[in-house]
Amino acid sequence: MSLTADPGTISAPSETSVSARRRHYAEFYGLAPLPADFGVVLGNCQAESLRTVMDAEGRRFVRVPAVHEMTAEDAERLHEVVRSAHSVVTQPVRDDYHGLPLGTRQVAAATDGRVLTLPPVRFGGLYPFQASIRIPAFEESLPIVDYHDVRTLAATAGIPVASALPPDAVRAIGQSSLEVLRTREALTDVAVSDLFDEVTADHVRTVNHPGNAIWLPLGVRVLGVLGLGGGVTDPGRPLLNAVHAPLLPEVVDAWSLADQPRDHWIVDGAEIDDAEVRAAHTDWYASHPGLVVAAVGRLTDLLAVWRDA
The missing domain is CATH 1.10.10 (Arc Repressor Mutant, subunit A)
Known part of the structure; x- marks a missing residue:
């Protein structure tokens, strides 16, 4: 399944908001050095939650923007970053998503690291309306x-x-x-x-x-598939x-x-x-x-x- 963008009114961001965003993703934007050894988790808002529970000292997963927020500059930088990553964990993204080379196959072609896919999670049983x-x-x-x-x-x-x-x-x-x-x-x-x-x-x-009842065991599962130990980060x-x-x-x-x-x-x-x-x-x-x-x-x-x- 391809990701679908979150809609919203797009306006020109202020210099302050741009600076805050770049600081939030400091390693991605090169404001801080990339770790010597790291992975990337790519997708929508769910990707950041998974990254959070897998990231740890000595087992880094670099924070990157959600794909529906990425600009052409971000897409170019993503290809540079994943080139050095040991793994890319990603939700399936269609080729040329938002007119940018953000598709799973396109990102996979930019890295020699392992590419691991997992589905976006939806469950209607708690909110059937x-x-x-x-x-x-x-x-x-x-x-x-x-x-x-x-x-x-x-x-x-x-x-x-x-x-x-x-x-x-x-x-x-x-x-x-x-x-x-x-x-x-x-x-x-x-x-x-x-x-x-x-x-x-x-x-x-x-x-x-999804809440922590999903993210913590899913993080354990993904780390196991990647062969990375140490347990998840609560x-x-x-x-x-x-x-x-x-x-x-x-x-x-x-x-x-x-x-x-x-x-x-x-x-x-x-x-x-x-x-x-x-x-x-x-x-x-x-x-x-x-x-x-x-x-x-x-x-x-x-x-x-x-x-x-």
């Missing part, structure tokens, strides 16, 4: 949180759906997302789906933001923690979670009522009817579960 999709014709992001709620989408489109799902339907959505993950991982080098054999609330914060903080979706009662029931249901979002530490989010999205959909039609077409299977519940 939620979808993260990108429709190229619509670049603008949803307000507050950039995730579609099929209940809100269905109401806008006039499609009758249930207000809640039975636990078996929640588990079915989870299994469906794991089937997709297994299909993707069959084309890569590292398996991930079995890490969901037992589900906890820490497995994913949103459908596409960051001492939750990874991909900026956004937490509501946790429905039927989800807690379906997976026998130890957590209490939560009817609000948590965004950068602040609680936001789900009703506020859904109202903002309803207004936004009203001014973007073409996207509603396209999104309904993309989410047919998920809508069918809610319609038939």
Whole structure:
């Protein structure tokens, strides 16, 4: 599967923001020397979480920008950096991604190091109402949180759906997302789906933001495949923690979670009522009817579960 860019309004960055970004990726941009021996983890926001748990003193993995943020200058620099890397761990990226030579095959051709692929991780079983999709014709992001709620989408489109799902339907959505993950991982080098054999609330914060319950064992697995020892680095903080979706009662029931249901979002530490989010999205959909039609077409299977519940 190819990565899909995160949309957003692109504006000219200030000199201060450019400088801060370059300092954040100091080794990548040559503001600090590259380690004598290092690897690279490449992909979307998930790649940085994996890099964080694998990076350690004496076992370095250099921080690089996410591929959807890379410029032509960054792509050129990436090819220079991976030339010296002992390994490149990467999510599959299509050739000429964003018109730049960032494809997995293109990056692999630039290095003599080992190239290891693993799939992007998505799991719908904890947030069965939620979808993260990108429709190229619509670049603008949803307000507050950039995730579609099929209940809100269905109401806008006039499609009758249930207000809640039975636990078996929640588990079915989870299994469906794991089937997709297994299909993707069959084309890569590292398996991930079995890490969901037992589900906890820490497995994913949103459908596409896994938590430490994934990153720590996955880091152990990737290091083992690379033949690198020493154990993973526990960051001492939750990874991909900026956004937490509501946790429905039927989800807690379906997976026998130890957590209490939560009817609000948590965004950068602040609680936001789900009703506020859904109202903002309803207004936004009203001014973007073409996207509603396209999104309904993309989410047919998920809508069918809610319609038939």
